[in-house]
Every structure is written in C-alpha cells, then in structure tokens.
Amino acid sequence: MCAHAILPCRPIRSLRSVRTAVTRWTAALIFAVFVLALTYAGDAMIIVPGPMHAGHSPIAECGTCHSNITEGGFAWLHAIVKPSSERQDSKACLSCHQLSTDALQPHGQPLDKLKALTDRNRSGQTATGTPWSRWVGNAVFPTARAVGDGIFCASCHKEHRGVAADLSAVSADRCQGCHAAQFTSFEDGHPGFRKYPFARRTRTNFDHASHFGEHFEKTRARKDQSQQVPEACADCHTLAADKKNMNVKPFETVCSSCHLHQIAGTERLSGPQGIEFLTLPGLDVQTLADRNIDVGKWPEASEANVTPFATMLLGWNEDRRALLALVNELDLLNLNGASESELRAVEWFAWEIKTLIYALSAVRPSMVLKRFDNAGNMAPDTLTRLTASLPRDVVAGAIRDWLPDVEAELMAHRPIDAGDLARAVDSTDALFRTELSGLGEPTAGQDPDSAATADDDSTDTDDDADILSEDDGDDLEEAASDDTASGEEVSSEEDDVEEEPAASPLNVDAQTWAEFGGWYRQEYSVLYKPVGHADTFFKAWFDLSAGRSSPAATAVFSVLTDKNAQGQCTKCHSIDADNADARQVNWGTATSAAKLGRFTRFMHEPHFGFPDKKGCLSCHQLDQTAAYQKGFEDYDPLTFASNFKPVGKDVCTACHTADAANDGCLTCHDYHVDGVTAPIMNTKVPR
Amino acid sequence: MRDLIRHSLLTALAVAAMFWLVGVYDASLRDARFLDGWILLLGCGVQVLFSLRRKFPLLPLGNVSSWMRAHIYAGFFLLAAFALHTQYAWPTGIFETALWALFVILAVSGVFGAYLTRSVPSKLEQNRGGTAFDDFPAAQTELLQRADDLVLGVGGVAASPSITDFYANTLSGFLNGPSSTVGLFRRSPSTFRRLCEEMDSLEKRLDDGGKQTMQAMREVLTEKNTLNNRYAYELLLRLWLFVHIPATYGMIVLAVLHVAVIYAYTAGVP
Numbered sequence: 001m002c003a004h005a006i007l008p009c010r011p012i013r014s015l016r017s018v019r020t021a022v023t024r025w026t027a028a029l030i031f032a033v034f035v036l037a038l039t040y041a042g043d044a045m046i047i048v049p050g051p052m053h054a055g056h057s058p059i060a061e062c063g064t065c066h067s068n069i070t071e072g073g074f075a076w077l078h079a080i081v082k083p084s085s086e087r088q089d090s091k092a093c094l095s096c097h098q099l100s101t102d103a104l105q106p107h108g109q110p111l112d113k114l115k116a117l118t119d120r121n122r123s124g125q126t127a128t129g130t131p132w133s134r135w136v137g138n139a140v141f142p143t144a145r146a147v148g149d150g151i152f153c154a155s156c157h158k159e160h161r162g163v164a165a166d167l168s169a170v171s172a173d174r175c176q177g178c179h180a181a182q183f184t185s186f187e188d189g190h191p192g193f194r195k196y197p198f199a200r201r202t203r204t205n206f207d208h209a210s211h212f213g214e215h216f217e218k219t220r221a222r223k224d225q226s227q228q229v230p231e232a233c234a235d236c237h238t239l240a241a242d243k244k245n246m247n248v249k250p251f252e253t254v255c256s257s258c259h260l261h262q263i264a265g266t267e268r269l270s271g272p273q274g275i276e277f278l279t280l281p282g283l284d285v286q287t288l289a290d291r292n293i294d295v296g297k298w299p300e301a302s303e304a305n306v307t308p309f310a311t312m313l314l315g316w317n318e319d320r321r322a323l324l325a326l327v328n329e330l331d332l333l334n335l336n337g338a339s340e341s342e343l344r345a346v347e348w349f350a351w352e353i354k355t356l357i358y359a360l361s362a363v364r365p366s367m368v369l370k371r372f373d374n375a376g377n378m379a380p381d382t383l384t385r386l387t388a389s390l391p392r393d394v395v396a397g398a399i400r401d402w403l404p405d406v407e408a409e410l411m412a413h414r415p416i417d418a419g420d421l422a423r424a425v426d427s428t429d430a431l432f433r434t435e436l437s438g439l440g441e442p443t444a445g446q447d448p449d450s451a452a453t454a455d456d457d458s459t460d461t462d463d464d465a466d467i468l469s470e471d472d473g474d475d476l477e478e479a480a481s482d483d484t485a486s487g488e489e490v491s492s493e494e495d496d497v498e499e500e501p502a503a504s505p506l507n508v509d510a511q512t513w514a515e516f517g518g519w520y521r522q523e524y525s526v527l528y529k530p531v532g533h534a535d536t537f538f539k540a541w542f543d544l545s546a547g548r549s550s551p552a553a554t555a556v557f558s559v560l561t562d563k564n565a566q567g568q569c570t571k572c573h574s575i576d577a578d579n580a581d582a583r584q585v586n587w588g589t590a591t592s593a594a595k596l597g598r599f600t601r602f603m604h605e606p607h608f609g610f611p612d613k614k615g616c617l618s619c620h621q622l623d624q625t626a627a628y629q630k631g632f633e634d635y636d637p638l639t640f641a642s643n644f645k646p647v648g649k650d651v652c653t654a655c656h657t658a659d660a661a662n663d664g665c666l667t668c669h670d671y672h673v674d675g676v677t678a679p680i681m682n683t684k685v686p687r
Numbered sequence: 688m689r690d691l692i693r694h695s696l697l698t699a700l701a702v703a704a705m706f707w708l709v710g711v712y713d714a715s716l717r718d719a720r721f722l723d724g725w726i727l728l729l730g731c732g733v734q735v736l737f738s739l740r741r742k743f744p745l746l747p748l749g750n751v752s753s754w755m756r757a758h759i760y761a762g763f764f765l766l767a768a769f770a771l772h773t774q775y776a777w778p779t780g781i782f783e784t785a786l787w788a789l790f791v792i793l794a795v796s797g798v799f800g801a802y803l804t805r806s807v808p809s810k811l812e813q814n815r816g817g818t819a820f821d822d823f824p825a826a827q828t829e830l831l832q833r834a835d836d837l838v839l840g841v842g843g844v845a846a847s848p849s850i851t852d853f854y855a856n857t858l859s860g861f862l863n864g865p866s867s868t869v870g871l872f873r874r875s876p877s878t879f880r881r882l883c884e885e886m887d888s889l890e891k892r893l894d895d896g897g898k899q900t901m902q903a904m905r906e907v908l909t910e911k912n913t914l915n916n917r918y919a920y921e922l923l924l925r926l927w928l929f930v931h932i933p934a935t936y937g938m939i940v941l942a943v944l945h946v947a948v949i950y951a952y953t954a955g956v957p
Contacts, residue, residue: 014821015925019932026933027940030789034782034944047948050779066952079951133711141715155716162779173714 038074047076050160053167065092065159086152093153098677104150106178107599107673118180121191129189130182143177156671168666175665186663187653196647197602201631201640203586204248205572208643209624219258228257233616240592243605248589251533255572262568263530264517273511274520274527275538275559275566278357278395279304280402282524283350284335291335293343295350296409299402302524303333306353308555309541313368314352315552323348325551351413358406361395385540388528394519398526530567538567539587546575546583557583577635597673621645698760702767709771720772724949727768728942734761735935759801766794786945789938796931803927807920818914820921826914831862834907837900846900853889858882858904862911879912 013021037046052059063069067088068079090104100108107114137143147155156174157167176182183189216229230236236254237246248254265273282303288295306328315321327349330342338346359368365387369378399406510520517531528537538560545556561570569585577583595601612618623645631640652668655661705726713719737758740748748754769790778787818826838846838854846854861882886908890901 019925019929022929023933023936027936030785030937031940031944034941037781045781047782048780049783062952069952076948076951080947133707134714137711137715141712141717143715146716151716155718160780161776171713173710174716177715 048160051163052159053161053165054163056159057163065089067092086154087150089154090150090152093157096678098679099672100674104152106147106151107671109673122180129184131184134176134182137177147178170666170671172663172665175669185658187657190649192649193646195642196600198640198642198644198646199598200637201574201642202589203574203637204589205574205629205632206248207628209622209626209628212622213624215258226257230254239605242592244601244603245590245592245595246604256533259572260533262571263533263535264515265529265566265568266515268566271564272522272525272527273566274514274517274522274529276304276307276525277309277528278360278398278526279307279310280357280398280524281306281353282333283346284331284333287335287338288343288346288350291340291343293347294413295347296354296413297403297405298350299524302402304524306332307525308552308559310353310356312545312550312552312556314349314356315550321550321552351410354403354406355410357395357399357403358410360390361392361399362407365390382540382544385536386544388519388535388537388540391519394521394526398521401521402524534587535567538569539585542569542585546585574632574637575635576637583635596675599669599673601668601670619647619651694756694760698763701764705764705768706771718953721949721953723768723772724946727765727772728946730761730765730768731935731939731942734758734765735939738932738935755804759797759804762794762797762801769794782941782945782948786938786941789934789941793931793934793938796927796934800927800931803923807924810920811917818917820918820925823914823918823921827862827911830907830911830914831859834858834862834904837903837907847893847897849889849892850897850900850904853885854904857885858908861908879908879915882908 034046048062051057059065062076066079066085068082068085069076070078087104094103102108102110105111105114156170158165159167161167172185181191183191219227219229236249238249239245240247251259261267280299280302282305283295283298285295285298285300288298311324311328315324323345326342326345330338330346332346335343335346356368366380366383369383369386403409510522511527511529514520514529517529517535519526519528521527530538541556542560545553545560548554559565560567561575563571574586575583576586607619610618621644623641623643626641626643628641628643656663656667705723709719709723709726712722737754740746740754741751744751773787778784834854838851840846845851861878883905886901886905890898893901
C-alpha cells in the first residue's frame with residue numbers, strides 16, 4: 001500500500017462558471033432590491049423619474065395626475081393593462097389650469113374655427129419649400145393619427161424634469177407637424193405677413209396722417225401756449241404693464257388741450273351745448289281744447305320736441321311703445337287733421353309726460369328709470385349714471401315754470417283708460433304709482449296742506465302752488481321762457497331777478513352758467529352738458545341704447561351718435577356692430593384682453609433698443625394715401641385702411657434668425673391663444 | 688485601418704439616421720422618448736445575442752470575430768441612443784439613476800473591453816508561449832521545480848551557497864508569486880528587471896560552474912516573467928467581463944421594469 005494519502009477530487013470552478021454565477025446573482029439581487037424597495041418604501045417614490053416642477057410640488061399623490069394609477073406599492077402594475085388615460089390625465093391638469101371648453105383641441109379652439117383659419121391661410125400666401133424631412137414625416141408618422149383624439153397636455157408639457165424645468169419649451173418642428181404651411185425656418189419659407197399688425201380698424205378714430213401733416217402744423221403756427229403738440233411718439237404712447245402693447249396715454253394728457261372744448265361744446269355754432277334730456281313738448285292746445293281733449297294746463301308757447309330719452313323712459317312695454325310710436329308720427333303742433341283715437345293718444349301722452357316730469361321730482365329717479373327696465377335688474381350704479389344725479393331742484397323749477405298746477409291736476413286726473421294699453425301697467429308700475437300717490441296723502445301728525453312737500457321744502461308747497469297757479473297764460477309763458485340754472489331757490493325774490501336778467505352782469509344764462517357741464521334748464525327743456533371727457537351720463541346712455549334694438553333705443557343712439565351731437569363722443573370713439581342688436585361703443589383703445597385669441601403677439605419692450613435712428617418708424621411707416629376715415633363710415637371694424645403700412649416679414653428677419661434673435665415659433669406665436677388662467681381657490685371665510 | 692474608417696462611418700451614419708428619425712417622430716407630436724427608448728432596449732437585446740453566439744461557435748452564423756466587431760460598433764451606436772434617450776441630462780429619480788448608472792458601467796466596461804480585445808493580442812504575441820489559461824498553475828509549478836533542481840544540483844553539482852541564498856531569499860518569491868491578482872500587475876515587469884540586475888551582479892563573483900547555474904536560472908526567470916505577463920493579459924481579458932456581463936443582465940432587468948413603469952404612467956402619445 002502506498003503511504004501517500006489519496007486526496008479527493010476537488011474541481012476548481014472555471015472563471016466562466018464563476019462569472020455566470022455572479023451574473024445571475026447580480027440580476028436577481030437587482031430585481032430583489034427593486035421589489036423590496038417598492039414594498040417597504042410605502043409609496044412609489046422610488047420609481048418617480050425625477051422631481052416635479054416647483055409649481056407642482058404640492059402634488060404628493062401620483063394618482064392626482066396619473067388617472068390610471070391607484071395608490072399602493074405595486075398598484076401601478078395594474079395600470080399597464082388599463083386603457084389609455086391621456087384625456088383623463090389632461091382633465092386633471094385642467095382642474096387647475098383653466099382653458100376654454102375646447103382645451104384639448106389644437107390651440108384650444110373649436111375645429112370649425114381652425115378649419116376656417118386653415119382655409120383662409122391656404123387661400124392666401126403659403127409657405128415655400130416644405131423640408132423633405134417633413135414629407136417623410138407626413139408619410140411615415142402622420143400627425144393626424146397621433147392627435148386624432150385631441151392634443152393632450154403631456155404631448156408638449158413634460159413633467160419630472162426638475163424643479164426649474166421649462167415645462168412650456170416646445171421645439172419649432174413640433175408646430176409644423178400639424179400646420180398646413182410647412183417650412184424650414186422663419187427666414188426660409190415662413191409665409192409672408194398679411195396686413196400685419198392690423199386686424200381691424202383702430203378703436204379710436206385718430207387719423208395720424210392728418211394730425212401729423214395738418215393739425216399739428218396749424219396748432220404750432222398758432223403758437224397758443226395752452227395747446228400742446230406732441231413732438232415724439234412717446235408723448236402720446238406708453239408701454240403697457242405687460243410690456244407687449246403700446247397704450248395711448250389718457251385723453252387728459254394728450255388730447256384735452258385741443259379737444260376738450262369740443263366735448264364741452266363751448267365753440268358750438270348752433271344748438272344748445274347740452275343735450276335735451278326732458279322737454280315739455282309743444283302741443284296744439286287749441287285743437288285739443290276744441291275737440292274736448294283734456295290735457296290740463298299746457299303752455300302754448302312750447303315748441304319743444306319729444307326727446308328720445310323721454311320716449312324710452314315712457315315706453316317700458318310693447319303697448320306703450322306702440323302708442324308712443326303713434327304719437328311720434330303726429331305733428332303735435334298741428335293736430336287739426338288728427339283722428340279721435342289719435343287725439344286720445346295725445347291726451348294719454350300729455351298726461352304721461354306730466355306724470356314723468358312730476359315723478360322725477362316727487363319720487364326717487366331710480367323708481368322712474370326702473371319702470372322701463374322690465375327685467376328690473378339694472379345695477380344701482382347704472383341708474384345713477386343714467387340720471388347723472390339729476391338735481392331735484394332742476395325738475396322742481398321746471399314744474400314751477402311749466403306746470404305749476406301739475407300736482408293738483410294729477411291728483412284730480414284719473415288715469416286714462418287707453419283700452420288694452422292700460423292693462424299693461426305691471427307690478428313695477430304699480431309700485432311706482434303707490435309711491436307717487438303716497439306723496440299726495442297726509443301722514444299722521446302732519447298738516448294735510450303741507451303733506452305733498454314733506455320731502456323737500458324747496459319744492460312746490462301748497463302756497464307756492466297757489467302763487468304759481470295765479471300765473472297762467474302769458475305770465476306762465478314768460479316765466480317758462482326765462483333760463484334758470486339748476487338748484488335755484490323758488491322764491492319771489494328770484495322771480496324778480498329772472499324778470500330782469502340783464503340787470504346784473506353776474507346773472508348769466510343757464511347754459512353759460514353751466515360752463516363746466518351738468519344739468520340746466522332752458523325754455524321748455526331740461527338739458528345735460530358733458531362735464532368733461534368720459535362723461536358717465538353719456539357713456540351710460542350710449543351703452544344702454546347700443547345694446548337695445550327698440551326704435552326708442554335706436555332713436556337715443558342716433559341722437560348720441562349724430563355728428564353734431566353734444567359731447568362729440570363718436571368723433572373719436574368708433575362703434576362696432578355685427579348687427580343692430582350688438583352695437584358696441586369702443587371707449588378705449590385695444591387692451592391685452594382684447595387681443596386674446598390672437599395667434600401672433602409682439603412684445604414692444606425688447607425692441608426699444610433698436611439701433612435704427614428711425615425708431616418707431618422703422619416698423620410703423622406712415623401711409624399718407626390711406627383712406628383712413630373711410631373705414632369709420634360704417635359699423636364694420638373689418639373694413640378699414642390703416643394709417644400705417646403693414647409690417648413686412650423682412651423687417652423681422654433682419655434680426656430674427658436662428659443665429660441671432662431667435663426664430664422659434666413661440667417667439668411670436670402663442671399656442672394657448674386664449675391664455676391660461678388659474679382659478680382662485682374657493683376658500684371659505686373662517687368662522 | 689480602412690475597415691476601421693468604413694465601420695466608423697457606417698456607425699456614424701446609423702447614429703445620424705436614428706437622430707433624424709427620432710426628430711421626425713417627435714415633430715409628429717408623438718413622444719420621441721418611446722421611439723429612442725425602444726431602439727435602445729432592442730439594441731441591448733441584440734447585443735446580448737453576441738454572448739449567445741459565443742456559446743454556440745459551431746452554428747453557421749458568421750465567425751465570432753465579425754460578431755465581435757458588430758458588437759463593438761453597435762455598442763457605440765447604443766451610446767448615442769442612450770444620450771438621446773436621457774436627453775443628455777443627469778438622471779434625477781432613484782430608479783432612473785440606478786438604470787443610468789448600470790448603463791454607464793456597462794458602456795465604460797464595454798469600451799474598456801473593446802480596447803483590451805484590440806490591444807492584448809499583440810501583447811500576447813510579444814510573450815509567446817502555448818500555455819492555456821487553465822494550465823498556468825501547472826506551468827508555474829514546473830518552472831519552480833526546475834529552479835529547485837538547479838539549486839539542489841539534481842543530476843549534477845549542487846549550487847554554491849551564494850546562489851542558494853540568492854534563490855531562497857530573493858528569487859523564490861518571484862517564482863512562487865504573485866500571491867494576488869493585483870500583485871501580478873504591480874510586480875512585473877519592474878520586478879523582473881531588478882532581479883536580472885541582481886543576478887548580473889552576483890554572477891560576476893561566481894566561478895564557471897556557478898555561472899552556468901545562474902545562466903540556467905536566468906532562463907527559468909525569463910520564462911516565469913513571460914508566463915506572468917501572459918497570465919496577466921489573459922486574466923484581464925476575462926476579468927472585465929465580470930463587470931460587463933453582470934451589468935448587462937442587471938441593466939436589462941431594470942430596463943424591462945423601466946418599460947413597465949413607463950407604460951403604466953405614460954400620459955403622452957407613444
């Protein structure tokens with residue numbers, strides 16, 4: 001036997017064998033670590049691809065945005081086999097970022113609008129030179145298939161890229177995936193501009209050409225220190241807070257030195273400076289008396305016309321409007337040929353006028369105005385502006401001079417039964433009459449004789465009425481013809497002054513007295529003179545009548561928009577209308593809000609450093625030949641000719657190239673053209 | 688060199704085509720990360736086929752060297768795909784970082800491996816010897832035995848005390864070693880040069896018999912040095928795979944999980 005021990009065979013693992021074992025263990029270990037981490041981490045943070053944007057940091061649950069995901073370690077596995085949830089995910093975005101109802105359509109716009117825009121662009125200038133990569137892309141990866149169900153938020157906005165990531169960064173190539181016009185770059189192939197930047201006529205009718213070439217020159221020649229002529233564009237224009245638009249400076253800064261007198265009407269050659277709001281219309285009193293039509297006492301001297309304001313105030317329902325229309329067709333100063341029914345209509349009208357005038361003094365003006373607002377939803381501030389705080393004494397003075405016995409007459413007069421028309425008195429009207437009749441009744445502990453004047457001692461007292469009642473015939477006419485300023489005290493001394501207006505140099509006529517505007521009375525009219533630019537009374541009646549299509553409203557609108565109208569508002573403020581029901585007075589210039597919905601934006605501020613000495617004129621070149629004023633002859637804002645030549649693409653491509661001032665689509669175009677807003681949180685007030 | 692240029696150009700062309708295709712895909716309002724992600728994952732899958740091919744060398748699927756070349760160039764292509772997929776940015780999520788790190792390890796080891804497969808064969812050529820990698824321990828034992836026989840005088844005269852001392856104190860350590868893989872790379876060839884110089888110095892003081900013994904010992908030493916070098920290079924050719932292959936499969940595991948996560952949470956248009 002051999003003394004050497006026989007060692008057992010101990011195979012040594014080859015390196016390949018060891019490597020295989022290491023590989024297996026590594027793969028198994030990695031998988032195990034993943035599973036354990038997901039199990040014991042308690043949430044899915046391990047699989048979060050990266051931090052969310054700072055604005056989204058309050059979102060702690062994956063399911064807030066990923067609608068397919070239910071919370072739990074491995075719950076996400078189920079989502080792999082769930083149907084696609086892009087639409088639901090986008091709705092989660094839209095719960096905070098509010099867009100239009102078509103938010104998931106391209107640009108958040110209705111498809112029919114997009115189609116119309118596409119058709120328009122195809123019919124006009126088109127892009128040149130579609131890149132061959134786009135040809136291939138269109139054939140191999142048609143965009144329509146990708147966005148057939150809508151363009152979802154995550155298509156462009158990629159999250160989990162860090163707290164400071166730019167979520168709105170989108171390459172220019174992506175825009176071209178959808179657009180009919182496909183081109184290489186802004187400089188190479190982008191369609192030319194079409195009348196840019198003018199999409200409509202200016203809201204304010206300001207003819208730059210005539211001002212530059214004529215008005216400014218004349219004003220300079222006059223050397224009137226009170227009139228300032230701008231020397232630079234920036235004298236009238238200033239940068240808006242959004243740094244995009246150039247706003248026009250206020251009227252008081254740039255226009256008033258030359259144009260304020262046109263509003264005040266101080267240089268009017270004919271007609272009153274104030275607008276007739278209320279009149280005591282002239283009636284053929286003789287004929288009415290001959291035909292036994294009782295209108296009470298009515299001054300024969302009045303030749304005033306019915307104002308459209310009065311017609312509007314009285315025509316608060318269809319029946320009354322029909323009757324007023326009938327009266328308006330008559331020659332109220334010559335009723336010889338009027339029929340019996342027409343005379344009865346005149347009788348009704350006369351008493352309504354008396355009631356209206358008396359009511360404006362006796363009850364709150366808001367009650368009077370509310371009667372023609374059938375819906376009864378007119379805001380208090382609107383009522384205030386419509387009356388421009390009409391002083392009671394102006395109306396009281398009118399009653400004293402025109403209709404001194406009106407209170408007694410109204411008490412004695414029973415409302416005329418105008419057939420069907422009488423039934424039209426609605427609840428508002430009943431309330432009005434209750435308030436009106438209550439003034440004539442004595443209250444407890446009060447002298448019945450003075451009951452009617454309990455509100456204001458300065459208005460008609462019974463004594464005043466007695467005194468005034470003695471003034472009939474010529475005396476009344478004489479008193480009525482005297483101009484009286486608003487707020488005059490009703491006294492015998494004043495009457496004496498009015499009889500000799502020229503006795504004192506201080507006693508000016510009412511219109512002159514109202515040099516700064518406001519209410520005044522002249523002959524048989526109560527007039528309102530604008531108190532300056534942006535007069536609230538004029539604006540209120542403009543807006544009220546513009547939005548209504550009734551003949552009365554149209555009549556008011558016509559009076560206000562007449563080229564000789566007091567205030568001359570529409571000399572500068574244009575009117576837009578799609579149809580008669582949708583007239584709109586443009587009180588201001590274009591605002592950022594008005595530019596919502598535009599696909600192109602321009603930010604002025606970065607261009608202020610333009611090295612060209614021409615400054616603003618580098619882009620805005622005056623077109624002396626443009627028929628600017630012709631664009632304001634109708635209410636269509638889209639038929640116009642600008643004072644300035646359109647800006648050509650070549651102006652922009654001088655700088656905006658890929659190598660210079662950036663030529664990406666989003667430099668000038670917005671995707672969300674209607675803007676994106678974040679709703680204010682609905683936080684309840686702590687109790 | 689012409690092949691290198693041709694293959695590099697082909698790879699660059701493929702990379703450009705991929706970038707263009709991904710760009711076109713992105714421009715069609717689809718999420719391009721899906722496209723370049725799938726290119727990346729499928730590319731990694733194709734790369735794995737190379738190791739399978741090596742397991743079945745007899746299959747008529749082209750020679751291994753062609754596969755190796757394709758594997759290397761495909762690796763560079765996938766590096767570009769990886770850069771595109773990650774948007775040239777550092778990862779931020781935990782899972783993403785792990786995946787990113789594994790790919791980077793895989794890529795770096797792959798590049799290192801590609802360098803080794805190109806440079807080591809020439810080194811092996813300089814260190815000729817037919818010893819297979821698995822026979823290195825036996826070859827080392829044989830050299831050690833030859834050295835022992837020279838010192839002990841087996842079949843002849845025993846070596847002088849000075850040679851015996853030199854062998855016992857200096858030379859045997861080199862012939863027995865290295866004790867570790869790291870030492871293998873650290874000790875040669877500087878150790879070999881130092882030992883040769885010491886032998887030259889000793890030899891001057893020996894008689895003729897001693898000089899003959901030292902000459903024989905020098906041959907043993909030279910063979911040992913060649914054996915060490917071959918072993919080091921052969922080991923290198925195997926060790927980098929300990930990083931590359933586990934990283935490959937680990938990354939594929941994570942990549943599959945990554946795809947599952949992405950499709951669960953996806954909100955864009957693939």
